[in-house]
Amino acid sequence: QIKNQQATPAQMVDALHQAFGKHHARAVHTKGIILEGEFVPDPQAATITRAVHLQKESSQVIVRFSDFAGVPDIADNSGLANPRGFAIKFKMKDGRTTDIVGHSFNGFPTPNSDQFRDLMLAVAASGKEKSKPNTLDKYLDSHPAAKTFLTTQKIPASFASVAYFGVNAFKFTNAKGESVFTRYQFIPVNGEKTLSKAAYDKAGPTYMLNDIKKRVANSPVIFKMYAQVAEKGDVIDDPSVAWPASRKLVLLGTIKITKLSSNTVQEDKGLFFIPNNVPGGITPADPMIDIRSQAYPISVGERQ
């Protein structure tokens, strides 16, 4: 449960700058690549939501894959490159858009945004400290979810071969007015493939970008998009706790990524995703969603 959400969105963005540096680019997930494709909804989706892009008609999508840290030239094979990000903008048939911003870890390091700022400040402080244990070591010792997040990331072979998670819960409401709480999952149809630590060390600083460019030139990159449905008692407002893997997954549709986008400086600056940009039939259920949605525009403004 939420204890003390006291950090303002501006303070949160500032904490990201303290941890990673300030560079007039995205405060976090700075290095990335934009691609385009199509989303085809599955008939099951309409049983749990009346959202317009999850009915019968397909939508064009713009997606951005990214490395985690707020470092523009981060090496794809560095420790801080995980989790990878996957952001999706659906162009719905009514002319509006809706966004989903997920990453390659089923969970979050902290239960709320206030504590996320504390964690970023601990990362920032430890960068300047010489003696061990440093501020971050001490923080992680008393915050097991953050320690798990920072020490158990998967090492993906490709942006196309890792699962992504929406992490924060939304409420879905169908045409009959029935509601369920859900979290998104994006599963690569060709399965997950990871690298050993030794292979990662040798993979090179642009291996993820090189791979996705080559891959999409040869064949579409496909993900199945699911809603994981909560059961009574599952925690809705704490993204550090994953729901059990046994929870029902409702297939929402298929994302087929077919080509690289222009990836010009203008395109990258003009592209942003806002987690609470959702149509009727979907409502933010975890308070972190609205707080994120106030922090992202601050970073968007700074990077113009």
Ligand code: HEM
């Ligand atoms: C309180 C929690 C969080 C804060 C304060 C925060 C903050 C931010 C900020 C400031 C940006 C840069 C926005 C821009 O310049 O466009 C960003 C981007 C991003 N965040 Fe978060 N975030 C939070 C939680 C999350 C969570 C839970 C996830 C994953 C489920 C996530 C995944 C991402 C990704 C993938 C991007 C890059 C989006 C893109 O490609 O443009 N963030 N975040």
